[in-house]
Amino acid sequence: MRLFYSPASPYARKCRAVAMEKGLHDGIEIVSAPPLENPPALHAVNPLGKVPALVLADGRCIIDSPVICAYLDSLNDSPRLIPASGPERFDALTREAIADGIQDAALSIVFERRRPEAERSSDWQARWAAAIHRAVAHSAAHVSQRAQPDLGDIAIACALAYLDLRLPELAWDSKAQALRVWLTTMEKRPSLAATAPPTA
Numbered sequence: 001m002r003l004f005y006s007p008a009s010p011y012a013r014k015c016r017a018v019a020m021e022k023g024l025h026d027g028i029e030i031v032s033a034p035p036l037e038n039p040p041a042l043h044a045v046n047p048l049g050k051v052p053a054l055v056l057a058d059g060r061c062i063i064d065s066p067v068i069c070a071y072l073d074s075l076n077d078s079p080r081l082i083p084a085s086g087p088e089r090f091d092a093l094t095r096e097a098i099a100d101g102i103q104d105a106a107l108s109i110v111f112e113r114r115r116p117e118a119e120r121s122s123d124w125q126a127r128w129a130a131a132i133h134r135a136v137a138h139s140a141a142h143v144s145q146r147a148q149p150d151l152g153d154i155a156i157a158c159a160l161a162y163l164d165l166r167l168p169e170l171a172w173d174s175k176a177q178a179l180r181v182w183l184t185t186m187e188k189r190p191s192l193a194a195t196a197p198p199t200a
Helices: 010-021 040-045 065-074 086-113 122-142 151-166 177-186
Strands: 002-005 029-032 053-055 061-063
Touching: 002 010, 002 040, 010 065, 010 086, 010 151, 040 053, 053 065, 061 065, 065 086, 086 122, 086 151, 122 151, 122 177, 151 177
Parallel strands: 002 029
Antiparallel strands: 002 053, 053 061
């Protein structure tokens, strides 16, 4: 398998961390493909030009981080990162969706700030920042303390770390100190330590 990724992408980091948690990383070739550079190799496997994209051994391509993570989780049963059924399954998937929403809002702010200053919308940036703060508060109230994290936990950790990387001025932990402690513990896991985004 080949995973197209960008080093700073929190979506791709989530997939890489899942692969490591599942013991699958040695069978996955990591291919750097920053989307803003419009790499032809990425466009050849994902017409949307987005990462992550996972190319299987038979040439098929799976795109979108929730789909890739679900596929990787299906390849073996130990550990199971998405519970098979019941409330636990939908709780994990909902927390993943919240985390992805944090990342979506953060990316929107990042790209808005790259527009010419006269074209930027302070109203939209404020709206996205408010959504991030609400989602962080929700995550603080719903994060688990299990020894083996599930997909929701991994996704939240990647989302919060992306805020630290790209939007530190949001100070997401100002009202979520317990969540900061949780993140510090999570980032010591080999899967997250090995996939930490570049700091520059």
